[in-house]
Amino acid sequence: MNSSLILSIITFVYGLAGFLYIFAWIFKKPAAGKLASWVAIIGLTGNTVGIILRWVESYRMGIGHAPFSNLYESLVFFAWTIALIYLVIERKAANRSIGAFTMPIAFLAMAYASLKTGISSEIQPLIPALKSNWLIAHVVTCFIGYAAFATSFGIGAMYLMKQGRDAEEVTWLDIAKPLTLFVFVLLFSRVLLVGNWAMAIIIALPLCLIFYLAVFLTRRMPADMKDRLLGVFPEAAILDELNYQVTLFGFLFLSIGIISGAVWANSAWGRYWGWDPKETWSLITWFIYATLLHARLMRGWRGRRIAYLSLVGFAAVLFTYFGVNLLPGLHSYGAFSQ
């Protein structure tokens, strides 16, 4: 039994957990929800074992290092952190519907790590730049931050579903929203899935259409059915508060992540900040979440606007994580191999 095998099994375990959470939510089956929690716990345990085993295996191979050194390993850790943060929230909020929106993210991260061509799951020796004690501190803190923001993305989406359409919505927003969605989906299908823009459009268009079809159908849904679906969500105010708490947590860790990266950069390259694209994007992400916090704390923003900001923030996180590989820079370790 090696770590790669365990981690591929965990992909399915997370997939099952996500499926059960969604099933329990849509069909209102608490038993399935309970099962989902257990499956998620098993997944998290297996994920932990997989990471530790991979660490041990690297030492057996004589190239011992913490398993945080390439895209595959970072995705595995990303999934681990999302699962952990979600399970903590589940305990605190005593509500399993959040699992339907967060566990699938953990599953997608693992599935992407295993299935995407160009992501090698082999244990590779460390290149000189990564041989540093800062590796663990930097990667772990960054990914705790990223995972918190992923969770906040899920909760933000739930909030927007729960609150539904804004009565006083302006027309230009009606046009701007689908356009923004299309641009983001296009960007991410280009970054994550295919190598050229034409294919990205072919993927992005139907995705957006499906999304808007779902929105349309939800609006046409009979009121009692809608109530049943959204009724199991936590109260809007609680979702808003949860989103805020998770964002705070993410912001603290993103800050520590950027700072540890700066200190590391100074000891490796002789400068703590060089406006390298990855550095810059992490700062952009930081600015977005700093905006969110100031808007909420000082201007009293709540609800929808905060939820939208957390969606945009997570898009910036994803771009920091993946999109930067399209741009020139020093952070090539986390990149796809050609």
Place this chain on the structure above:
Amino acid sequence: MNSKQSTDDLSAIDRIWKSFASVKLTIALLLSLAATSIIGTLIPQNEAPGAYLQTFGETLYQIFSLLGLFDMYHSWWFRALILLLVVNIIVCSIDRLQATWKIIFARNPRFNITRYRQLKNKTEFNADGADASLIDRYLPVISRRFRYHRREETDQGFAIYAEKGRLTRLGVYVVHLSVVVLLIGGLIGSIFGFEGFVNLGPGDSASTIRLRHNNQILPLGFEIRCDDFKVEFYDTGAPKEFRSSLSILKEGKVVEQKDIIVNDPLRYEGISFFQSSYGNLPPNEVILNFTSQATGMIYSQKAAIGTPVVIPEDLGTFTLKQFTRQADFRGHNIGEAFIGVLTPQNSQPVDVTLPLKFPSFDKMRKGDVFIAIADFVPRYYTGLQVSRDPGVWVVYFGFILMIIGIYITFFMSHQQICVEVTPHDLKSQVMVAGTSNKNKMGMQKKVKQLAHQLANRASDNK
């Protein structure tokens, strides 16, 4: 007239102050910084003008260049945005600190019983007993949880006030201060520091380096020598280690020696030398194979640049003259090559080109002897990043402040509670109410817990 003018001036200053104290401005600045920063990640920064001209064409190049987009993080407008943000941060902080100063630094915190009675976040229960002894029983429970506490009489009975975390209200100012400290550190670095590089082959030394941003030469004040440089590779071909053995010399004497690798630089007199790159150097020594056309014999001989080698069978002498990165053959670039001179016994010297990529190239000359490079020891130079940044400790201090500040601001709060006991005959009504400046939901739980504990405490002692 004069006095009117001065009040006008005051209100003008006031208005400027007010506009800088606005959080709307903060949000606008943060979002502008986020949005504009994207540009510099799409346009590669600080490249040669020619490369930009080729990519963007004449007109766009002029416009981008005017806007400073090729070095945008150092452009006047980006710096202006940062400066505005700093002014905004400072003004906001002073503005708000003035308002909260009295709350934060009051010697005796003020409690207002009606405020607590009106709080939504309160729990009430009945307890046996109707005297001050109830308060004495409650006090230890509360003092364990709250640093500051005192008891008072109220119009209805007795009350305990307690609070903790008053100073955590300063957390946000710590974060704001940290941003200012970071930027001051950066400024110190950019004024008093430098960033440069020097390339050294094994045995070479240098007393000057070249600056990165303007290519100027800067004297170090001492000599840096590379004693050795080694590259190691994994079996996969990926690099394993770059190691430069460096010596610092002052007046010809070695004063410091260290092997540096990536992530472990040499620091001397505030100047740091980082392992940053490496490259190929012309080999010093090669093994040459001389093949005699007459006998077919192959003679292997070591050769160094400038030293003539005598070829057996009286075929003459051969001298390596130089190494070139791009040799030319009938208009084609044939890559790295050695150029040498063959002087046969009884005829004119001829130039011989020996490309590293094509070992049998010299056969084409159809001479009496065919010369080929059989082997050579690769030589590398080490590329050192040389930098000096006296602001780095200020920046690190800012980093620590920021982490501590964010933790205090978001994960600690100023919590105040009030427990009021109102006697009714032999029983008392107890109210537990609490408030905090942050995490109100958490506080709600805390108040409930405390009330629960106090209620249990009362029944325990019965």
